[in-house]
Amino acid sequence: MSAGNVLLFIIFPYVAMAVFVVGHWWRYRTDQFAWTSRSTQLLDRRVLGWASPAFHYGALAAVGGHVIGLCIPQGVTEAIGMSENTYRWFSAIAGGIAGLVTLVGFIGLVYRRAVSDRVRRTTTRVDIFTYFLLTVLIVMGCWMTFGHNLLAHAPYNYRVSVGVWWRSLFYLQPDVNAIRDAPVLYQLHAIIAWAFWAAFPFTRLVHAWSIPLQYIGRPYILYRRRFQGAR
Numbered sequence: 098m099s100a101g102n103v104l105l106f107i108i109f110p111y112v113a114m115a116v117f118v119v120g121h122w123w124r125y126r127t128d129q130f131a132w133t134s135r136s137t138q139l140l141d142r143r144v145l146g147w148a149s150p151a152f153h154y155g156a157l158a159a160v161g162g163h164v165i166g167l168c169i170p171q172g173v174t175e176a177i178g179m180s181e182n183t184y185r186w187f188s189a190i191a192g193g194i195a196g197l198v199t200l201v202g203f204i205g206l207v208y209r210r211a212v213s214d215r216v217r218r219t220t221t222r223v224d225i226f227t228y229f230l231l232t233v234l235i236v237m238g239c240w241m242t243f244g245h246n247l248l249a250h251a252p253y254n255y256r257v258s259v260g261v262w263w264r265s266l267f268y269l270q271p272d273v274n275a276i277r278d279a280p281v282l283y284q285l286h287a288i289i290a291w292a293f294w295a296a297f298p299f300t301r302l303v304h305a306w307s308i309p310l311q312y313i314g315r316p317y318i319l320y321r322r323r324f325q326g327a328r
């Protein structure tokens with residue numbers, strides 16, 4: 098096991114996890130007024146109407162795919178009767194749609210931010226860094242899903258390498274050997290993803306934890322006219 102591998106696949110992920118947890122605590126304690134998406138909807142609605150839902154629904158589906166692909170061992174899907182081939186097509190088609198929808202929405206959001214003068218002026222350096230990390234991760238993710246899974250003659254099974262390493266981090270028995278021989282593209286995607294998680298608490302992405310779930314169960318708000326016949 099080389100020192101570089103230990104640094105990238107053990108030390109870096111644990112440092113990122115620590116920064117993720119402590120960073121959220123720090124941000125919440127010191128910067129609650131800025132705990133927001135800093136929405137620019139009022140400045141410019143064009144493009145946002147389709148790009149924002151596309152990005153958010155696509156990203157949500159991609160997160161679901163990651164949870165299934167990385168958290169569920171291949172042995173479990175096989176034990177419930179799903180062959181590796183069936184799983185491959187399921188993940189490739191669902192992941193391909195999720196990746197494409199995320200990418201199209203993201204391109205729309207970047208285009209809007211670049212073209213609209215009012216939106217561009219609200220863009221901070223942290224936003225640009227966040228957009229940079231997202232660009233790299235989404236492009237790499239789509240490249241893997243399309244190039245190495247959906248359209249590949251011999252698809253790469255990351256569940257026996259990246260997946261094993263990823264889970265081993267949470268068992269506190271990091272298995273570097275599992276990811277050591279994975280294609281560089283997969284290794285880079287995973288490492289940059291840890292950088293993304295470390296940066297997360299310091300960006301506007303924290304708004305993801307403030308989904309107004311109470312809206313689903315709350316009673317309707319009833320509006321009544323104050324005076325009979327008033328408009």
Ligand code: HEM
Nearest residue numbers: 159162188192196234235238239241242246255287290293
């Ligand atoms: C340590 C964390 C992560 C690991 C180990 C990981 C690993 C992977 C792997 C192996 C794939 C290919 C799936 C396939 O071929 O079917 C993939 C796809 C993808 N990844 Fe990640 N990823 C991580 C975090 C992220 C993050 C933080 C983002 C973006 C914010 C992201 C965005 C994507 C996208 C858009 C795809 C293509 C769509 C899909 O298949 O879901 N990933 N990732």
